[in-house]
Amino acid sequence: MPTEPARPAPGPGDHLARAAEETPTATTARSPRPAFEADGPPPTAPVGPPRPGAVAHVPRSVSDGAAGPAGAPVPGVGDPAGRVAVTAPRGYRAVFRVREFRVVFAAHLLSLLGVVVTEISLTVLVYDLTGSPLLSALTFALGLLPYLFGGTLLAGVADRYPARRVLVVCDLLCAGLVAVMVAPGTPVAGLLALRCAVAAVAPVFTGTRMAALTDILGEGDLYVLGRSLLRIVSQSALLAGFAVGGVLLTVVPPRGAIAITVVTFLCSAALLRFGTKDRPARLRKKDGGANLLRDSLDGARLVFADRRIRALMLLFWVPAMFVVAPEALMAPYADRICVGPAALGLMMCAMPVGHIAAELVAGSALSPRTRSRIVLPSAAVGLVPLIVYAVTPGMTLALVALALSGVGAVYVIGLDQWFVDAVPDELRGRAMTLMTAGLMTIQGLGMALAGLAAEFLPVHQVVAGSGLIGTVCSVLLVYEVRRTGPGKTGVGAHRQMTTR
Numbered sequence: 001m002p003t004e005p006a007r008p009a010p011g012p013g014d015h016l017a018r019a020a021e022e023t024p025t026a027t028t029a030r031s032p033r034p035a036f037e038a039d040g041p042p043p044t045a046p047v048g049p050p051r052p053g054a055v056a057h058v059p060r061s062v063s064d065g066a067a068g069p070a071g072a073p074v075p076g077v078g079d080p081a082g083r084v085a086v087t088a089p090r091g092y093r094a095v096f097r098v099r100e101f102r103v104v105f106a107a108h109l110l111s112l113l114g115v116v117v118t119e120i121s122l123t124v125l126v127y128d129l130t131g132s133p134l135l136s137a138l139t140f141a142l143g144l145l146p147y148l149f150g151g152t153l154l155a156g157v158a159d160r161y162p163a164r165r166v167l168v169v170c171d172l173l174c175a176g177l178v179a180v181m182v183a184p185g186t187p188v189a190g191l192l193a194l195r196c197a198v199a200a201v202a203p204v205f206t207g208t209r210m211a212a213l214t215d216i217l218g219e220g221d222l223y224v225l226g227r228s229l230l231r232i233v234s235q236s237a238l239l240a241g242f243a244v245g246g247v248l249l250t251v252v253p254p255r256g257a258i259a260i261t262v263v264t265f266l267c268s269a270a271l272l273r274f275g276t277k278d279r280p281a282r283l284r285k286k287d288g289g290a291n292l293l294r295d296s297l298d299g300a301r302l303v304f305a306d307r308r309i310r311a312l313m314l315l316f317w318v319p320a321m322f323v324v325a326p327e328a329l330m331a332p333y334a335d336r337i338c339v340g341p342a343a344l345g346l347m348m349c350a351m352p353v354g355h356i357a358a359e360l361v362a363g364s365a366l367s368p369r370t371r372s373r374i375v376l377p378s379a380a381v382g383l384v385p386l387i388v389y390a391v392t393p394g395m396t397l398a399l400v401a402l403a404l405s406g407v408g409a410v411y412v413i414g415l416d417q418w419f420v421d422a423v424p425d426e427l428r429g430r431a432m433t434l435m436t437a438g439l440m441t442i443q444g445l446g447m448a449l450a451g452l453a454a455e456f457l458p459v460h461q462v463v464a465g466s467g468l469i470g471t472v473c474s475v476l477l478v479y480e481v482r483r484t485g486p487g488k489t490g491v492g493a494h495r496q497m498t499t500r
Contacts, residue, residue: 091364095225100216103275104209107268108230111171111205112237114264117248117257118178122195125254129188150200151437156295157204158429159283163212164276170205171269174198175262182259203440207433214420214428215279221368224417228363231412235352282426299430303423308484309431312419315379315477316412317438321446322383322470323405326463327351328447333459336392343395350399354406362410368417375414376478382408383474386467392460405467 095101126135157166177194180186186194210227217223248257283295304310326333327348334344362371385404388397423431446466453462 092225092229095217095222095229098217098222098226100276101213101226103271104213104216104226105229105233107167107171107271107275108209108233110264110268110271112234114174114178114261114268115202116237117264118181118198118261121249121254121257121261122181122191124249125258126188126191128254135188135192146196146200147203147437147440151203151207151433151441152300153293153296154200154204155207155299155430155433155437156283156292158208158211158433159299159426160281160292160295162279162281163208163215163429164272164278166208167205167212167276168269168273170201170208171265171272173201175265175269178258178265179262182255182262184255203433203437206436207431208429210432210436211282211429212276212279214425216276219420221417223420224368224371224413225363227416228359228413232356232359235356282429296430299427300434302427303431303434306422308422309419311477311480311484312415312422313431313435313438315415315474315481316419316435317442318473318477319379319382319409319470320439321442322466322473323351323386323409324443324446325450325466326386326389326402326405328450329454329459329463332454333398333463336459337394337398339395347395347398347402350402351406354403355409356406358407358410359413362413371414372417373414375411375418376481378408378411379415380475380478381471382411383467383470384408387464387471389460389467390464 096105126132177198181191181194213226214223217226248260252260303313330344330347334340334347362374366374382405385401385408388401393401419431419435420428450462450466453465457465
């Protein structure tokens with residue numbers, strides 16, 4: 001099933017994107033959804049009673065394998081001595097101790113493999129059938145355009161139905177759509193329509209899985225690290241996925257390669273069905289609208305009506321819109337500075353490598369508080385390195401600028417925590433689906449605008465201008481995020497007042 005959006009530019013949703021401020025504390029005002037199961041209960045140690053008036057997180061008892069954010073104490077429910085866990089592993093190791101997350105991670109790998117192989121194989125198949133470069137390229141564009149449709153009109157699915165059911169049905173639906181692609185009699189128009197259908201399902205799947213991670217990992221640091229791991233895998237697919245697909249096509253024909261992806265989708269569905277728990281829908285029937293479309297549109301209205309959520313959403317989207325400019329114009333820029341295909345490949349890899357390295361360091365070496373403190377400074381200056389394109393840098397300087405821009409996208413690892421803190425539980429699936437869809441759409445728009453600008457201006461000026469304009473927009477958004485603060489307005493504030 002389509003998973004984390006895997007596109008060449010780091011962006012707040014997937015690399016796709018990405019003034020100190022204290023770690024948001026909105027989650028302390030309500031009880032979280034059920035805590036996750038680890039492989040075994042950690043040792044415990046006595047602590048003092050909670051301060052008067054505090055509203056504590058109350059996960060399941062330690063005997064059930066409950067644990068809190070990595071390295072944080074977890075109350076033992078029903079323990080009269082008030083003993084708590086204090087020795088949970090820290091960093092990414094703690095995330096992999098959660099059995100359900102390991103299942104989701106494996107399903108993500110399979111789904112991502114299916115997406116990458118399908119994209120490259122379908123492109124080759126359409127070119128073989130038509131000989132048209134335009135139609136061949138269109139298969140890639142059709143992987144972006146339906147995100148807006150699926151993320152806006154189908155977002156209600158993520159909250160109206162149990163998450164496991166949604167994820168499994170999405171995988172099975174994609175397996176069925178891809179199976180029809182394999183049929184020899186499927187015309188080119190049918191192949192493109194099926195590609196659109198698969199892409200429309202993608203934001204629903206991704207948004208539902210993002211929301212489900214809060215059920216599996218809790219709403220704290222483990223959720224942030226889990227999202228980080230999935231994002232890193234998606235970014236890594238940009239470096240290796242298409243190479244794997246290319247090698248596969250030397251062994252089997254395009255339809256055969258596409259047929260293999262049917263198996264990956266089915267395996268992903270089986271893992272999610274039998275390896276994750278069945279949890280109730282987030283949106284109760286009595287709270288839902290008259291139909292799916294109403295729930296979806298109501299979700300979008302609530303998200304954008306809340307000033308805090310809106311500001312955080314835009315902080316995911318806007319830097320991603322500008323950071324794709326150098327990637328979109330990489331080939332003409334390589335031609336301008338007279339470098340060959342090998343240098344072009346290095347420049348294509350620089351930004352994802354910078355983002356992966358920075359996120360790994362942030363996730364494994366920085367504390368949650370430190371990650372929170374670097375969100376706004378990183379978001380504000382992440383696009384500044386692109387301004388160096390104003391002097392038409394050679395390959396070495398361009399590589400440095402691209403890698404530094406990738407490093408700047410590290411702010412998303414802290415922004416993930418702020419976003420989940422700000423969004424009410426019953427709105428979370430729709431909000432995350434909308435965020436994913438908007439991220440993919442705005443990156444596609446950014447690429448198109450960069451290409452259009454390059455028709456009238458030199459390529460290096462377009463990239464430098466994207467860095468400059470993007471920096472101004474990012475600084476304005478940073479100011480807005482600081483002004484809203486955690487839980488001061490809208491939906492988030494109402495939720496906090498009613499849970500005290």
